[in-house]
Amino acid sequence: MIHPKESRCTGPSRKLATRVVRSASGTDARTGASSVPIYQASTFHHASLENPPEYDYTRSGNPTRQALEDTIAQLEGGARGFAFSSGMAAISTAFMLLSNGDHVICSEDVYGGTYRLLTTILGRMGIETTFVDATDLGRLEAARRPNTRAVFLETPSNPTLKITDIAAVAEWAKKHGLLTMLDNTFMTPCLQRPIELGIDIVVHSATKFLGGHSDVLAGLAVVSNEKLGHKLKHLQNALGSVLGVQDSWLLMRGMKTLLARMECSERSARRLADWLTRQSSVTRVYYPGLPDHPGRAIHERQSQGYGAIVSFDVGSGERARRVLEHVTLPLVAVSLGAVESILSYPAMMSHAAMPREIRLQRGIGDGLLRYSVGLEALEDILGDLEQALKATR
Numbered sequence: 001m002i003h004p005k006e007s008r009c010t011g012p013s014r015k016l017a018t019r020v021v022r023s024a025s026g027t028d029a030r031t032g033a034s035s036v037p038i039y040q041a042s043t044f045h046h047a048s049l050e051n052p053p054e055y056d057y058t059r060s061g062n063p064t065r066q067a068l069e070d071t072i073a074q075l076e077g078g079a080r081g082f083a084f085s086s087g088m089a090a091i092s093t094a095f096m097l098l099s100n101g102d103h104v105i106c107s108e109d110v111y112g113g114t115y116r117l118l119t120t121i122l123g124r125m126g127i128e129t130t131f132v133d134a135t136d137l138g139r140l141e142a143a144r145r146p147n148t149r150a151v152f153l154e155t156p157s158n159p160t161l162k163i164t165d166i167a168a169v170a171e172w173a174k175k176h177g178l179l180t181m182l183d184n185t186f187m188t189p190c191l192q193r194p195i196e197l198g199i200d201i202v203v204h205s206a207t208k209f210l211g212g213h214s215d216v217l218a219g220l221a222v223v224s225n226e227k228l229g230h231k232l233k234h235l236q237n238a239l240g241s242v243l244g245v246q247d248s249w250l251l252m253r254g255m256k257t258l259l260a261r262m263e264c265s266e267r268s269a270r271r272l273a274d275w276l277t278r279q280s281s282v283t284r285v286y287y288p289g290l291p292d293h294p295g296r297a298i299h300e301r302q303s304q305g306y307g308a309i310v311s312f313d314v315g316s317g318e319r320a321r322r323v324l325e326h327v328t329l330p331l332v333a334v335s336l337g338a339v340e341s342i343l344s345y346p347a348m349m350s351h352a353a354m355p356r357e358i359r360l361q362r363g364i365g366d367g368l369l370r371y372s373v374g375l376e377a378l379e380d381i382l383g384d385l386e387q388a389l390k391a392t393r
């Protein structure tokens with residue numbers, strides 16, 4: 001499996017590699033320290049009331065958090081970045097751009113927490129959502145109403161890795177004056193930069209690949225222009241959903257190795273996907289790099305890689321449970337995108353908040369497992385899964 005833009009990894013994305021390391025560290029102007037100082041302070045002294053300090057209170061701004069926010073803005077190619085206490089804090093704060101009476105169109109197989117936010121909280125506040133198969137532009141258009149204000153996308157989607165044509169949706173949305181938001185958690189700016197394709201706001205659960213070590217909970221958002229930046233800044237400060245200073249530093253530390261981790265995990269994920277297609281106990285494999293993936297051509301056009309998440313179906317809930325009981329290498333857990341491999345069971349974990357009927361309609365069957373490939377030796381990953389799959393026979 002070779003991604004057609006792979007050669008670009010040594011071209012423009014070489015520069016990205018440099019940016020990942022350099023922008024996340026910088027050097028401290030005063031001391032030359034190799035990492036950004038942790039400004040563990042909630043408030044800042046006003047030496048003169050006429051000339052207030054650049055930072056005055058940490059909810060409104062903190063130099064350590066600012067360094068992180070500048071880093072993600074640069075990597076995504078946006079105007080301004082924002083750091084939040086979790087991915088859901090980033091997503092819910094971005095949705096506060098909307099008002100009572102507004103309508104949202106959302107990818108149907110969106111992250112379970114986003115689904116919960118839209119259906120149980122925003123609905124109560126008078127913001128209605130229609131969930132559609134966003135891989136079909138006709139369905140997006142069919143769902144559009146006079147009060148539609150925003151479109152929320154996730155591509156590749158979670159966990160069945162469906163592909164939405166980002167540029168096509170962005171163009172359609174612009175024509176109708178809709179705000180576009182995209183959850184880029186699965187790809188990271190290393191593999192996909194939605195703002196360059198016309199998206200207005202990119203959100204991340206930085207808890208996953210960006211942090212990369214399963215030790216920080218964080219969210220990031222990047223906006224394409226200053227005007228949106230001004231609005232999101234107001235919301236971030238007003239709602240107070242900011243990321244703490246220590247966690248901002250830890251996240252930057254994780255992000256320095258993002259490209260190296262992503263490249264390594266992705267290489268193994270391609271081999272794993274390919275290997276899974278040859279296992280008789282696996283009924284279906286979902287990975288955008290597989291030749292029979294319906295969204296492969298679109299994905300290759302809009303990304304620089306296939307990512308490190310592979311989903312596969314073992315046929316039934318009982319067999320899925322047996323695999324989970326028999327694996328010894330991956331963490332059996334919620335979450336993804338870490339140095340260690342993580343095997344999750346969407347039906348009972350990330351998508352437990354989704355009613356079973358709807359879950360099944362969206363292709364998230366009882367036998368579906370999602371493998372987030374870490375940095376372990378590929379031979380060990382395959383060997384372990386092979387013995388666990390034997391238990392399903």
Ligand SMILES: *Cc1c(COP(=O)(O)O)cnc(C)c1O
Pocket residue numbers: 086087088089111113154158183185186204205206207208217218219335
């Ligand atoms: C985990 C995740 C989220 C939520 O992020 P948290 O950091 O857990 O709040 C949102 N979107 C996707 C795709 C995720 O995987």
